Amino acid sequence: MLGRWVEKNLRWVFTLPAVLFILVMMAFPILYTARVSLTEWSMSAVTPPKFVGLANYAELFLRDPRFWLATWRTFYFTGLALLVETVLGVALALLLNRDFPGQNVVKTLFLLPMVATPVAIGMVWLLMFEPTIGFANYVLHLLHLPPQLWIASQTQALPSLVLVDVWQWTPMIALIVLAGLVSLPSDPFEAAAVDGANPLQILWHVTLPMIRPTVGVAVILRAIDALKTFDIIYSMTQGGPNYASETLNIYGYTLGFSYFQMGAASSLLMIFFAIVLGVVIFLNWARRGVIA
Numbered sequence: 001m002l003g004r005w006v007e008k009n010l011r012w013v014f015t016l017p018a019v020l021f022i023l024v025m026m027a028f029p030i031l032y033t034a035r036v037s038l039t040e041w042s043m044s045a046v047t048p049p050k051f052v053g054l055a056n057y058a059e060l061f062l063r064d065p066r067f068w069l070a071t072w073r074t075f076y077f078t079g080l081a082l083l084v085e086t087v088l089g090v091a092l093a094l095l096l097n098r099d100f101p102g103q104n105v106v107k108t109l110f111l112l113p114m115v116a117t118p119v120a121i122g123m124v125w126l127l128m129f130e131p132t133i134g135f136a137n138y139v140l141h142l143l144h145l146p147p148q149l150w151i152a153s154q155t156q157a158l159p160s161l162v163l164v165d166v167w168q169w170t171p172m173i174a175l176i177v178l179a180g181l182v183s184l185p186s187d188p189f190e191a192a193a194v195d196g197a198n199p200l201q202i203l204w205h206v207t208l209p210m211i212r213p214t215v216g217v218a219v220i221l222r223a224i225d226a227l228k229t230f231d232i233i234y235s236m237t238q239g240g241p242n243y244a245s246e247t248l249n250i251y252g253y254t255l256g257f258s259y260f261q262m263g264a265a266s267s268l269l270m271i272f273f274a275i276v277l278g279v280v281i282f283l284n285w286a287r288r289g290v291i292a
Helices: 002-008 010-037 055-063 065-096 103-110 118-128 135-142 157-182 187-194 199-227 231-236 248-257 262-291
Strands: none
Touching: 010 262, 055 262, 065 103, 065 157, 065 199, 065 248, 065 262, 103 157, 118 135, 118 157, 118 231, 157 199, 157 231, 187 199, 199 262, 231 248, 248 262
8 A cells, every 4th residue: 555655656755855855954044044133143242142023124224224225236236237148148149059160169168257266256357457457457558548446446346346247147148048049940930031031020020039938037047146146246345445345245244254243144134035035036927927
């Protein structure tokens, strides 16, 4: 009897341990962080955590302008990076979908920015953005343009970090969209050509609508990563200068490991978790609405 039940539900028997493991590994950190967020706890003190309820959340929402500025920078960084990466990624995917000599070599080279260590990437770009001897200002000099301060400027720091993110992650969107392009059937394109459509019309009315679901998936995956970006920002600016590039991730790290306010840091991270979850739900809803 037991053997027959196991045979009937074999797919659940084999997958249940993995599902339980993932649920435990996800649920425990979230629940523990939620518990700590309701306390006042300084790691530098010998006193145990003190329950304060929602006081940490009220402090962030009502009396901490730095929290709201970090929230704005998080959305600014994510939105700008996502927009540029999506446009460039789709354009590069359309370009790579054509036959040309060395096509496979180019696709392989596209993987290099994604597999490189983020901190190493940050160090390299830190040298490139150096105002006096950096390569970025050398290029501007060749173009007869004035030098810039890049990450040393409060107004240019965040756009400069967006540039690094675009360089690193545009290939990911391009490769995902390219996979969608390769899998498209040829019948709609042949029918459009027979009807007299030019290449631009085929691109706008056939190709782009057909790859819209693939682009939507790529945008959701990239949005999650962009919202959570930490290593590049911390290795290059640590949230500076003067908090000009401080996102929610950086601010949460600073609260917890520089100011040792673990309760406040946990409450910020719970809010951040809710923001990421809300953005993913909204993008998924928008993707399904557009596809439908």
